[in-house]
Amino acid sequence: VPELPEVETIARGLQRVLPGKRIERVEILWHRTVDARSLAVASMAGDAVRSVGRIGKFVAMTLASGRTLVIHLRMTGRLTVVDNRVEPPYLRFAMRFTDGTKLAFSDARKFGRIRLLAGRPEDQLGIGIDPLSPRLDDRVFASLLARRTTPIKVWLLDQRKLAGVGNIYACEALYRARVRPRTRAGRLTKAARRRLLRSLRAVLQRAIARRGSSVDDYVDAEGLKGGFQNLLAVYGRAGQPCRRCRTPIKRIELAQRGTFFCPACQR
DNA sequence: ATCAGCACCTGTTGGC
DNA sequence: TGCCAACAGGTGCTGA
Numbered sequence: 001v002p003e004l005p006e007v008e009t010i011a012r013g014l015q016r017v018l019p020g021k022r023i024e025r026v027e028i029l030w031h032r033t034v035d036a037r038s039l040a041v042a043s044m045a046g047d048a049v050r051s052v053g054r055i056g057k058f059v060a061m062t063l064a065s066g067r068t069l070v071i072h073l074r075m076t077g078r079l080t081v082v083d084n085r086v087e088p089p090y091l092r093f094a095m096r097f098t099d100g101t102k103l104a105f106s107d108a109r110k111f112g113r114i115r116l117l118a119g120r121p122e123d124q125l126g127i128g129i130d131p132l133s134p135r136l137d138d139r140v141f142a143s144l145l146a147r148r149t150t151p152i153k154v155w156l157l158d159q160r161k162l163a164g165v166g167n168i169y170a171c172e173a174l175y176r177a178r179v180r181p182r183t184r185a186g187r188l189t190k191a192a193r194r195r196l197l198r199s200l201r202a203v204l205q206r207a208i209a210r211r212g213s214s215v216d217d218y219v220d221a222e223g224l225k226g227g228f229q230n231l232l233a234v235y236g237r238a239g240q241p242c243r244r245c246r247t248p249i250k251r252i253e254l255a256q257r258g259t260f261f262c263p264a265c266q267r
Numbered sequence: 268a269t270c271a272g273c274a275c276c277t278g279t280t281g282g283c
Numbered sequence: 284t285g286c287c288a289a290c291a292g293g294t295g296c297t298g299a
Contacts, residue, residue, distance in 0.1 A: 001292035006292085057293080076278085107276095111275065111293065148269095167293085215292060216291075235292085255270075256272080
């Protein structure tokens with residue numbers, strides 16, 4: 001159930017153990033887990049892992065051949081490195097290595113997708129700029145928001161605009177910036193827009209430092225829970241007092257997603 | 268452009 | 284205790 005900080009944590013964990021491993025073969029346990037647009041994943045046999053990183057909410061594994069395997073965990077996807085003989089629950093896809101280990105993709109709800117790409121994945125995934133990218137300055141942020149009439153909370157979740165923000169961190173960033181989730185994206189004042197960009201980065205960076213949020217059962221590539229769930233100010237706290245002013249946190253629905261905010265602090 | 272509604276799936280939780 | 288509906292951190296599609 002990962003957003004940017006959780007995917008970053010998983011990718012870093014995999015980067016520590018996977019580079020150099022040679023792929024023996026892959027196993028598909030749930031057919032639809034492999035995206036219909038993917039190159040044949042069986043062709044990865046004999047290839048090797050060069051590096052692992054993150055693109056938006058995708059884990060991106062670059063292979064020695066130059067191809068990239070991108071993995072989206074959606075709601076319940078998990079990536080772990082285990083002994084070949086281990087079969088984790090809800091296993092949908094596995095990549096066996098010649099050293100006796102395998103990368104296991106488990107996914108209870110079967111929403112997750114993997115896709116093997118040739119060429120630059122950034123050009124093929126259809127996603128926007130990374131919120132942590134230095135290229136995203138206030139000027140660029142302003143131009144992306146200009147004239148948009150969508151509520152800012154909904155806008156933040158649109159991966160074609162920003163890549164990586166999900167429901168938790170959208171709520172948290174808006175709280176920190178003291179901006180109402182329903183505010184039209186193009187109508188933020190200059191000051192509010194500045195605060196939002198800074199808040200977004202601060203929240204994401206702090207969450208990465210804590211290895212993500214385990215609201216329910218998220219674990220990283222090493223099976224460890226994150227620690228940021230204890231620092232959430234509004235997400236999942238409906239009815240509980242605002243940490244700043246004690247006003248009860250409100251829950252509304254925007255674009256069919258639970259949205260949490262403090263009606264007093266966020267104007 | 269944008270939104271609601273639904274589809275994809277299964278597990279957990281809260282109310283009765 | 285048991286059943287059922289509501290809900291879940293995501294995204295993509297359709298039709299309005």
